[in-house]
Structures are given as C-alpha cells and as structure tokens.
Amino acid sequence: MNLILISPKDFTNTPSRIRLDQRRYNHLRDIHRVQIGDELSIGLIGGCVGRGKIVSLNHSCLEMDIRLNQQPPPPLPLTLILALPRPNILKRSLQAASVMGVKKIFLIHSARVEKSFWLSSVLQPERIREQLLLGLEQAKDTILPEVELRPFFRPFVDDELLELIRGTLPLVAHPESQFPCPSSVQQPVTLMIGPEGGFIAHEIEGLRRLGFTPVHLGDRVLRVDMAVPALLARLF
Amino acid sequence: MNLILISPKDFTNTPSRIRLDQRRYNHLRDIHRVQIGDELSIGLIGGCVGRGKIVSLNHSCLEMDIRLNQQPPPPLPLTLILALPRPNILKRSLQAASVMGVKKIFLIHSARVEKSFWLSSVLQPERIREQLLLGLEQAKDTILPEVELRPFFRPFVDDELLELIRGTLPLVAHPESQFPCPSSVQQPVTLMIGPEGGFIAHEIEGLRRLGFTPVHLGDRVLRVDMAVPALLARLF
Structure with missing residues (x-):
C-alpha cells in the first residue's frame, strides 16, 4: 500500500x-x-x-x-478492451490496468472466450472494485477506472465500437501481425487484447474494417496480465 | 501451455x-x-x-x-538484477522475465529487502525452475534462464557488477529519477530493479558511480512483477 x-x-x-x-x-x-x-x-x-x-x-x-x-497522477489516454480472461488472470489484468492509469475498461466476449468465465464471481462489482483499488493504492492514484461488461461480441463491435474509437488510434494486439506495436504515441489510443489463442481471423477482419491496426510485441506471446503492462509501457 | x-x-x-x-x-x-x-x-x-x-x-x-x-525465439539481450521480492511476487517476476526472453537473472539483497524473504521455499532450485518453465511454455521458448542468488549487496556490487555491465547499457529503475526509461535500445542492457520502496539513496549513489543511469517509467510506481514486462517491452 x-x-x-x-x-x-x-x-x-x-x-x-x-x-x-x-x-x-x-x-x-x-x-x-x-x-x-x-x-x-x-x-x-x-x-x-x-x-x-x-x-x-x-x-x-x-x-x-x-x-x-x-492532484492524483494524470490518467493514461487509453481505452482498454479485453476479451474476458480466466478469473485469476482477470484479477491481475484489472490490477495492471488500474496501476498503469487506464480509466475505461471494457470486458468483452469473443469466439475463444470460454462461456463459463462470464459466471465467475470475480465479475461482481465489488470484486472488480477490490482489484481496481489495489492498483490505485500501488500507483498513488484515486480515480477508479470504469469497467463495463459486454457479453456479446457482435453488438459491441457493430453498435458501439466505431463511436468509441473516434479521435483515437485503434490498435488490436495480434501476435501474427506484421507491425510492431508503436512507441511514444502522442494521441489517445483504443487498445484491444484478445483471449488465450487470440482473436479469430474473422474477428480481426471485422476490426480491421473498422480501422484497427493489428500490432505485435515480438515473437513471444504474452498472457494478458503481462501484455497489459508491456503494451501500455511501450505505447506511451 | x-x-x-x-x-x-x-x-x-x-x-x-x-x-x-x-x-x-x-x-x-x-x-x-x-x-x-x-x-x-x-x-x-x-x-x-x-x-x-x-x-x-x-x-x-x-x-x-x-x-x-x-530454433526457439531469440533471447533478449538483457541481464536482469532484481532485489529479492516477497515470495508470491518473486514467482510472477520470474515467470515474466522468462516469458520475455531474459536468460540471466540475479536475485540480490539490498537495504529494503526483508531478510526473511531469503528463507522462502520459492528460492529452492526446483521451485525457481517451475516458474521459469511456465514462462518458456507461454513464450514457446526452450532455453532456461540462469538464476543466481546474491544474498549480500556489497560484495555483489564491489566484486561482480563492474564485470557484468561491461559492454552493456547499465540502467537502474528508480521512480525518483529525472530520466524516462529509453525505448528502442539497440545494445545489450543490464537492468536493476529495486525492492518495494526502492533502492536507498546510498545504493543508488554507488550504482551511479559504477556507470548506472537511474530511469523512471512515469509517475506511477509499479510492483516488480509488472515492472518487469513494462520495462522490457519499452526498452526493446
């Protein structure tokens, strides 16, 4: 603390x-x-x-x-969209996002997210808040991130995502991409991170059509709780 | 896996x-x-x-x-020197270093490391190996990092460190530094990360005399298990 x-x-x-x-x-x-x-x-x-x-x-x-x-430290100008990870990894990912200064987090479904993850007690508001507070205590921050759940991929992508990425650089972490994740970015970013095994080709295609650039972090595939600090520290 | x-x-x-x-x-x-x-x-x-x-x-x-x-993915050209963290954080830090491709890790004592941490069963060679293997399985790597324990700060710094940093860029993560951690580094790095609360001023002074540059990652102080992926993803 x-x-x-x-x-x-x-x-x-x-x-x-x-x-x-x-x-x-x-x-x-x-x-x-x-x-x-x-x-x-x-x-x-x-x-x-x-x-x-x-x-x-x-x-x-x-x-x-x-x-x-x-004043608390300034927020990171980034919206984080995570395919819902398994519960123990979710806890660490929320903590990581909170400590790094993310203020808006979406947890979404995607083809490779196990449906049972949506039933985890870790998704209860007070359990989410617990992890976010641990992150704030570590970073000496006071502003709680907002976390929104989107248990259906398609409506989220079709109805919300275009509005969300307006005015931001939209990136999706995708180990098979040919583009390395940029560094020293000087504009707000919307960052999507897929589930274990990644987004499927069809999902990536849809995101690409919306304007997302798939980016990688090298040959090594990181679990999402490590990908969050790695990508955010590299971007800004 | x-x-x-x-x-x-x-x-x-x-x-x-x-x-x-x-x-x-x-x-x-x-x-x-x-x-x-x-x-x-x-x-x-x-x-x-x-x-x-x-x-x-x-x-x-x-x-x-x-x-x-x-061939497995290339190693990261970095030697990691960690002030020994508390056991549960050590496990995650070893996994993070292994998944990111570090091949040489020193766990050292420093003023703010609790002596009891050196008695943890997590330091047994087979327990260390377990965490390193989890990192390799995640990164599709096969080359086990070497981990060395140095339970005394002074002899390590006085007798070994100068030789270790030869031909590398020596950096020490220090939240109070005025220099941001560099990115896109094109040479081997020796990176030291302090304990909870950081290295004390006297330790930083000694490292500076050896040629280390203290660097920070922004206003937010990260716990070592998150600092490892964050610093490594930013450096290379």
Missing part, C-alpha cells in the same frame, strides 16, 4: 480528521507498524492526494489529521 | 517418438482434450522447437511422433 485510500465516510466530526478501522487499520498496524506521529500518503477516492499524520491509536482504530492538496 | 516442453528422458526407443505421462498427459487430456492425430507444438528443453503428432493414447500416457526443426 503506497497510498491509503479513504472515502467520505471515513471522516470524523472534526474537520480534516479521519478514522480508520478493520482492514486498513490492521494493515497499518501489522505491516507498517505505525505509531502516533507517523506520516503517511492519503488519497480520497475520486479526489486529491496528500499526507496524513497519526494523532491517536488504540486497539481497534486510528485517527489521522490529513491534508489533501495535490 | 502454448508449447509442450520435453527432455531427453521423454524419448522412447523408437527414434523421434516421445511418451508423456502425469502432469503433461493430464493437462493435454483434460484441458486440450487431445485425440489421436492431433498436432501440437513441442520443444526440447535447451534445444529446438517443432511439431508433434499424437500416435497413441491410453488411460495413463500418450505417445507422439515429433519433428524438432526450428
């Missing part, structure tokens, strides 16, 4: 004072071994970041005086 | 025929649901890659006729 994320309900009646208990309190006590007077990085979900100073500490909670006066 | 890795002991008395049982047999039967006549990608650990065709299949093993006639 590089940043302690708080929400409006953590504030006490004293202005600028917050109270933490349970998970965050336990973590600060057991891992950071905090004491009265210690200063920590704090961020308000959806708001500013700053510092907090511990002013009281007992067996069940702690209180901090906080000052939130800085 | 994009590639089935085999070793000399998998060969039968018939030339070019192999027999698989246990883990790999179960995986092929249960996940890939293979049948007689199916073709799969095969690689000999330390050797070539090619195709195998299933010629027999029973309740406990399968046999394949194989032809290994292609």
Whole structure:
C-alpha cells in the first residue's frame, strides 16, 4: 500500500480528521507498524492526494489529521478492451490496468472466450472494485477506472465500437501481425487484447474494417496480465 | 501451455517418438482434450522447437511422433538484477522475465529487502525452475534462464557488477529519477530493479558511480512483477 485510500465516510466530526478501522487499520498496524506521529500518503477516492499524520491509536482504530492538496497522477489516454480472461488472470489484468492509469475498461466476449468465465464471481462489482483499488493504492492514484461488461461480441463491435474509437488510434494486439506495436504515441489510443489463442481471423477482419491496426510485441506471446503492462509501457 | 516442453528422458526407443505421462498427459487430456492425430507444438528443453503428432493414447500416457526443426525465439539481450521480492511476487517476476526472453537473472539483497524473504521455499532450485518453465511454455521458448542468488549487496556490487555491465547499457529503475526509461535500445542492457520502496539513496549513489543511469517509467510506481514486462517491452 503506497497510498491509503479513504472515502467520505471515513471522516470524523472534526474537520480534516479521519478514522480508520478493520482492514486498513490492521494493515497499518501489522505491516507498517505505525505509531502516533507517523506520516503517511492519503488519497480520497475520486479526489486529491496528500499526507496524513497519526494523532491517536488504540486497539481497534486510528485517527489521522490529513491534508489533501495535490492532484492524483494524470490518467493514461487509453481505452482498454479485453476479451474476458480466466478469473485469476482477470484479477491481475484489472490490477495492471488500474496501476498503469487506464480509466475505461471494457470486458468483452469473443469466439475463444470460454462461456463459463462470464459466471465467475470475480465479475461482481465489488470484486472488480477490490482489484481496481489495489492498483490505485500501488500507483498513488484515486480515480477508479470504469469497467463495463459486454457479453456479446457482435453488438459491441457493430453498435458501439466505431463511436468509441473516434479521435483515437485503434490498435488490436495480434501476435501474427506484421507491425510492431508503436512507441511514444502522442494521441489517445483504443487498445484491444484478445483471449488465450487470440482473436479469430474473422474477428480481426471485422476490426480491421473498422480501422484497427493489428500490432505485435515480438515473437513471444504474452498472457494478458503481462501484455497489459508491456503494451501500455511501450505505447506511451 | 502454448508449447509442450520435453527432455531427453521423454524419448522412447523408437527414434523421434516421445511418451508423456502425469502432469503433461493430464493437462493435454483434460484441458486440450487431445485425440489421436492431433498436432501440437513441442520443444526440447535447451534445444529446438517443432511439431508433434499424437500416435497413441491410453488411460495413463500418450505417445507422439515429433519433428524438432526450428530454433526457439531469440533471447533478449538483457541481464536482469532484481532485489529479492516477497515470495508470491518473486514467482510472477520470474515467470515474466522468462516469458520475455531474459536468460540471466540475479536475485540480490539490498537495504529494503526483508531478510526473511531469503528463507522462502520459492528460492529452492526446483521451485525457481517451475516458474521459469511456465514462462518458456507461454513464450514457446526452450532455453532456461540462469538464476543466481546474491544474498549480500556489497560484495555483489564491489566484486561482480563492474564485470557484468561491461559492454552493456547499465540502467537502474528508480521512480525518483529525472530520466524516462529509453525505448528502442539497440545494445545489450543490464537492468536493476529495486525492492518495494526502492533502492536507498546510498545504493543508488554507488550504482551511479559504477556507470548506472537511474530511469523512471512515469509517475506511477509499479510492483516488480509488472515492472518487469513494462520495462522490457519499452526498452526493446
């Protein structure tokens, strides 16, 4: 936890004072071994970041005086569209996207996505949020990405995608492409990443017709949780 | 498993025929649901890659006729030096380095590495090998990275590092640096990545004296398992 994320309900009646208990309190006590007077990085979900100073500490909670006066790091100008990966890989992929600063994520179906993945409990809003928060805590960010589910490929591509990619560079990660993924891109990007085994030829063809360029990252096929940091670090 | 890795002991008395049982047999039967006549990608650990065709299949093993006639993908011209991360992160970092094509990895101590991490069972050679093999299977590679442990920072830096970086671009990932990590590098690189919280100022100073340039990847501090794919995809 590089940043302690708080929400409006953590504030006490004293202005600028917050109270933490349970998970965050336990973590600060057991891992950071905090004491009265210690200063920590704090961020308000959806708001500013700053510092907090511990002013009281007992067996069940702690209180901090906080000052939130800085903007969180700028978002990445990228919309990420992932073919839904298997649940344990999805968790890491969401964390990776969140830590890298993506603010808009679509999880979509495609021919090689196993239908059973759509039944995973990891897709429950609070489970998704959990992974996104871990990413924000790591990156000292406060702005939660929006995640949208699209369990049908065709309507998403036919009805939404053209509007989504307007004004962006539309790329689809495709190991068989002849074009390497560009670097130092100076414009917003829409990036699609396929499932294990990739998008099928027919899907790639449809995306190409919409204006997508298939790009590769070398000879090696990365799993999506590694492809996300790799592609994003290369693009910007 | 994009590639089935085999070793000399998998060969039968018939030339070019192999027999698989246990883990790999179960995986092929249960996940890939293979049948007689199916073709799969095969690689000999330390050797070539090619195709195998299933010629027999029973309740406990399968046999394949194989032809290994292609070189594995080229290695990444990079030596990776990681301050030892916590065990679960170490596993993912080793997999990431292996999948990206790193062939030489040093795990070193530094001021902010918790001493207890050196006692983890994940550091046993067979546990390390397990993670590296997962990376090779993903990348369709056959060449195992070498992993060396250096539980003392000072002797490693004083006695080995200068020789290691000869002829390479020596970089140390350091979020506070003013220099962004370069891209499209055309020479071999030695890359050091610090522990949670980073290398301390004194360590960075010592590395700088040896010729290392501290570089950053933007405002966001990545955990090492994500920093590995991000930095490597950006560098090359």
